[in-house]
Amino acid sequence: MIPAEFDYVAASSLEDALRLLGEHGDEAKLLAGGHSLIPLMKFRLAAPSVLVDISRLPELRTLRPSDGHLRLGAGLRIRDLELSPVVREQVPLLAAAAASVGDRQVRARATVGGTVVHGDPAADIPAVLVTLDATLVLRGPAGERELSAAEFFVDFWETACGLDEVLVEIVVPALPGRRWAFEKFRQRSQDWATVGVAVQETADGEHAVGLVNMAPVPWRASPVEDALRSGAAVPEAAGHAAEGAAPPSDLRGDSAYRAHLAQVLTAKALTTAGAGS
């Protein structure tokens, strides 16, 4: 399969990328790892006339601790998150979710910024960022703005990132030693999650719960968190996992099956992460 014709420009800097986006408007797309975009282009579901390659910009490949947080450059590969000793120690939930994305070759190319901006609710990293209350830093012609992960994901494949903006950084809290769990049910090892569950013990000892593929956006299972806060035991709290969610029905399972799976996996993940104990 061959994509429709387009022009390719390698941005020389972030400023250059922003200038190119401004110049080409909605005709342009950013190319990072290309592992969502290139398949879409091969199927001709996307046919941008200009690709602006930002995959080689060193300013997007930074990883730095800052004030109890980790600031991750959007151009880091999923493989970088999986293997980075700093991420593994400071945000082990993110490292574990990264290690379960796609397969080794996919993780070697795909970027964290790419999977976030693509906004697929079946992807693992976005649900983890919602669970971690991550902050997303966007750069546009008017400067930088910051959005919470909850604000960023708007709808299926739709985010708050403007056509003239670049996601530059993802800020996650460093939580070394806090308990966590990532549960992912899939039919084959490299599949997307039928349902996934991320649980993170927060700095104040509560448990945040996020769900993969249970709604048009990566989903925060607040009813589970509320139940735990009011003293519910794990099985009872997990029973609220699908509350308010809108799981899709497809070949891998209908929405009722997904709702059941979310409860089972949430109970498992909460237990692993030490909730209710």
Next chain:
Amino acid sequence: MRHDVTLRVNGVVNRHTVESRQLLVHHLRETLGLTGTHVGCDTSNCGACTVLLDGVAVKSCTVFTVAADGGEVLTVEGLAQDGQLTPVQEGFRQCHGLQCGYCTPGMVVSATGLLLDRPDPSPEEIREGLEGNLCRCTGYQMIVESVRWAADHGGPGAVAEAHRSRTEAGTP
């Protein structure tokens, strides 16, 4: 639009003018005649098109040639030197790690990349490490044994180790 691209492939520097939309696998097969790298699913699932790009295994059906400009590629043709198979290739021979052979170049390169990362993988780690490569014949057991054989007989091989040490930028 066309672009001048320089790639070092199996140690040889090539300069070609390519279309923006050309995929690396087509550059390797059609321009350079390196048909060992196969097109399988063409959707980044099956791994038949796996090559090492700048030190890591990638699916060349999902990389634009122009985006690899200046990079270094190692394909299955670049592994054996003077007729001497690498431990991974020899492992597939010793342990019958193939039947029809279609997935084999991708499997061999992918396994080479795995051993560069993890020189002494358990059978479980080999299965996980090769999850991006599909084989419809073997049922995988003999492939796992082949990779394990390679780990016990020299690992990824000198060419792949040299390729990685020259190219990998490392993990931040």
